[in-house]
């Protein structure tokens with residue numbers, strides 16, 4: 407094994423959800439005013455809801471334990487049984503959550519498109535479809551787009567989809583689990599993105615480092631309904647301010663996301679230098695998809711080899727790895743990760759060459 411720093415802790419690139427709370431979060435938790443959120447309202451949870459809504463340019467917000475529940479609540483408010491929900495085909499909501507389809511009883515129609523977008527002609531066709539006519543109640547986009555390697559759908563695309571949804575009487579929901587990463591990439595305030603939707607969910611426990619929590623934002627009447635649905639799902643919590651306090655600090659940390667983006671770009675450069683085919687698309691935010699098909703080894707085999715070199719990543723598709731940068735990965739870790747990839751690539755590409763000749 408040629409790994410040069412085997413005594414150092416593993417470099418964990420599996421997800422930005424591994425981030426731990428900051429000292430400032432613990433301090434804010436200790437001093438946060440608390441109350442029963444189901445009775446009179448928890449003041450700190452209310453503060454977080456108000457502050458997030460303001461940042462997103464929406465009238466109201468609702469604190470939830472997870473972004474999955476935020477997306478679920480939004481879908482349950484917007485859509486019902488035997489209605490249609492049109493989702494971006496590679497989205498987290500459609501592929502990884504699934505509960506929204508199961509629990510609404512709505513028909514979910516996926517529309518694909520490059521880099522997390524929806525192909526507009528296919529979207530028009532879906533809305534104009536004859537025959538079994540289900541009312542389209544909701545459309546959903548995701549930004550930044552996890553499975554598209556952190557790609558950020560252009561604002562003009564979101565505006566176009568939003569206008570079409572409005573024309574057809576449907577709501578547009580944005581899964582903005584990493585919306586602040588998208589805003590950082592676009593160099594705009596978050597409300598410029600959220601302007602193109604009726605409801606939006608943001609997650610506090612990814613690059614922003616809160617231990618848990620998400621906020622759903624929208625109009626007053628939407629949030630009023632969402633509050634009732636949250637209660638039905640068991641998502642109403644009592645002294646919720648204890649974690650909302652960390653969320654308030656997390657919101658103020660959004661300026662640091664650029665550091666993750668810069669380091670992701672550096673990692674892409676290092677991997678490209680190892681083998682150009684590993685980096686099919688230059689990253690826009692904090693997610694890098696790595697294409698290992700040319701090595702003839704699966705993503706799972708790469709994960710195993712990289713782990714022995716001190717780097718943890720996740721297999722995303724059969725021949726694709728996902729690396730996610732976050733607050734615990736510094737410049738030194740990126741250089742070490744680059745060397746680990748070079749070592750792993752040396753082993754795996756060599757093994758393929760030997761196999762091809764035997």
Ligand SMILES: Cc1ncc(COP(=O)(O)O)c(C=O)c1O
Nearest residue numbers: 472473474475498552581583609
């Ligand atoms: C795009 C996207 N949406 C939603 C979620 C769900 O977030 P949570 O883990 O808070 O439920 C994730 C989690 O990784 C995600 O990547």
